[in-house]
Amino acid sequence: MSSTPIIIWDVDDVLNCLMESWLNHWNQGNNSNIVLKDIKENPPHEILGTTKETYFTSLDEFRNSESGKYVLANSIVMNWFEGHGNKFNHAACAARPIETMPNQAWWIYYNYGQWIHTVHAAKTVRDLMDNHHPATKADFISWMNRDILFIDDSEENVNAVSEKGTDSVLYPQPWNGSNYSEEGFIEALNHKLGI
Secondary structure, X not given: OOOOOEEEEOHHHHHEOHHHHHHHXXXXXXXXXXOHHHOOOOOOHHHHOOXXXXXXXXXXXXXXXXXXXXXXXXXXXXXHHHHHHHHOEEEEEEEOOHHHHHHHHHHHHHHHOOOEEEEEEEOOOOOOOOOOXXXXXXXXXXXXXXXXXXXXXXXXXXXXXXXXXXXXXEOOOOOOOOOOOHHHHHHHHHHHHOO
């Protein structure tokens, strides 16, 4: 990259382990034993044998629960922040219903607050609130007039941001087509940042 970028991080399943934590909760309540590597699509309602509405309701209830408030941080990303986080400016950009953002904002500041000072909530398809904020992550990033490196586990988000000319990296998860392992992602990130 030509200059020091602002790194914009997706939160769920990049900075934290939301899907895995929620899946443990789902398994306990539904007498199932689905593991993270089985989640080959997101949303995973068909894999779970349920409706999309039931999945989102369960996920959002978990996000707003005490368990959701204390989801584990992604240790691989946390280790990167501990070694390199102070070299860059960071922001978090999440696409989740606004009513679930208080727990998430608290979680970000509690776990990553020494590095991340900005939290933005992009709209989701399910978010019916009409506000004047940019509608998508790509819109939000386009609004900023800075060099940015965007990191997300959603191929759709990464592609949309990349199409607007912003450098992006897809964080590896079973539901996306990333060619990296998590360790390979860190190597690619360091290479892009020149560290």
